[in-house]
Each structure stands twice: as structure tokens, then as C-alpha cells.
Amino acid sequence: MARILVLHGPNLNLLGIREPEHYGTLRLSEIDQQITDLARKEGVTVEIFQSNSEGALVDQIQQALGQFDALVINPAAYTHTSIAIRDAILSVGIPTVEVHLSNIHSREAFRKTSLIADVVIGQVSGFGPQSYLLGFLGIIEYLRKPVHLQKGKRKGK
Ligand code: DQA
Numbered sequence: 001m002a003r004i005l006v007l008h009g010p011n012l013n014l015l016g017i018r019e020p021e022h023y024g025t026l027r028l029s030e031i032d033q034q035i036t037d038l039a040r041k042e043g044v045t046v047e048i049f050q051s052n053s054e055g056a057l058v059d060q061i062q063q064a065l066g067q068f069d070a071l072v073i074n075p076a077a078y079t080h081t082s083i084a085i086r087d088a089i090l091s092v093g094i095p096t097v098e099v100h101l102s103n104i105h106s107r108e109a110f111r112k113t114s115l116i117a118d119v120v121i122g123q124v125s126g127f128g129p130q131s132y133l134l135g136f137l138g139i140i141e142y143l144r145k146p147v148h149l150q151k152g153k154r155k156g157k
Contacts, residue, residue, distance in 0.1 A: 006048040
């Protein structure tokens with residue numbers, strides 16, 4: 001059974017009250033419940049972790065080695081700043097999907113740059129909470145592919 005770790009970055013614990021015009025009105029706990037329901041339906045195991053601190057997210061990525069088959073991460077503001085999270089993803093080599101509630105390409109210029117976009121399998125951005133579910137399904141499909149096809153997808157530098 002595939003094991004997937006979902007990571008939420010800073011300020012996502014405030015979903016529901018935080019800038020609803022960008023992030024909607026669902027709370028993080030409600031999104032987590034949807035992810036957990038989807039995991040059960042798809043027959044995979046999931047763990048979910050949120051932190052406001054960059055180091056804690058790096059620790060989780062490192063500790064995922066040997067424990068998880070894939071990562072789904074919304075690094076939130078660290079998307080645009082964190083070489084440490086990028087390096088951690090590259091270091092463990094675990095297939096990762098990047099998700100964002102809002103479309104980061106249609107907002108302020110500084111949000112258009114993701115420091116992890118070129119080291120992940122793919123990015124889902126702009127579908128609200130559905131971004132997590134689409135990313136989750138995407139990585140499950142990826143894991144179901146033959147190994148040689150999986151490797152062909154990696155773009156790590
Ligand atoms: C976000 C987009 C980021 O630019 C922002 O800093 C966030 C949330 C999103 O899910 O749309 O905190 O990652």
C-alpha cells in the first residue's frame with residue numbers, strides 16, 4: 001500500500017479566516033478530512049503535517065526517507081524563498097507534487113517563481129482545496145506506473 005505524506009507550509013493553519021478571496025473558506029481540518037477520505041477510497045495511507053517553520057518542514061522531508069513513497073507539498077510562502085526545502089526534496093529523491101490553492105501565476109510577480117517547480121513531478125495551482133485532491137490523485141497514478149516510466153519523469157537538477 002502506497003504511503004503518502006502531505007505537508008502544509010506557513011499560515012495554512014489559518015485557512016478559513018485567512019484571505020478567503022484567495023484561499024476560500026474551508027478550514028485546514030476540513031481539507032485534511034477530504035484528503036483522508038480520498039486516501040481511504042484509493043487504498044493508500046496518508047499522514048498530514050503542517051508547520052509555520054521552514055526547518056520543521058525540512059525535517060519532515062528528511063524523515064520521510066524510507067517511510068513514504070511520495071510527498072504532496074504546499075510550501076506556501078516558502079515556495080518562493082526556500083532553497084532548503086528544494087534541497088531537501090532533491091536529497092531524499094521522493095516523488096513530490098507541488099500544490100497551491102490559488103493560481104500563483106496569476107498573482108503578484110514574486111509568487112510566479114517557485115523554487116521547487118523544476119524538481120517536482122508536477123504542480124497543481126489554482127483549484128482551491130481541489131488542488132490537494134488533484135495532486136494526490138496525480139501522484140497515486142504516478143506511483144502506479146512501471147518504475148522505468150517513473151524515473152523518466154524526474155527532472156531533478
Ligand atoms: C499558496 C500561495 C503562496 O504564494 C502563499 O504564500 C501561500 C499559499 C497557495 O496555496 O495558494 O501561503 O501556497
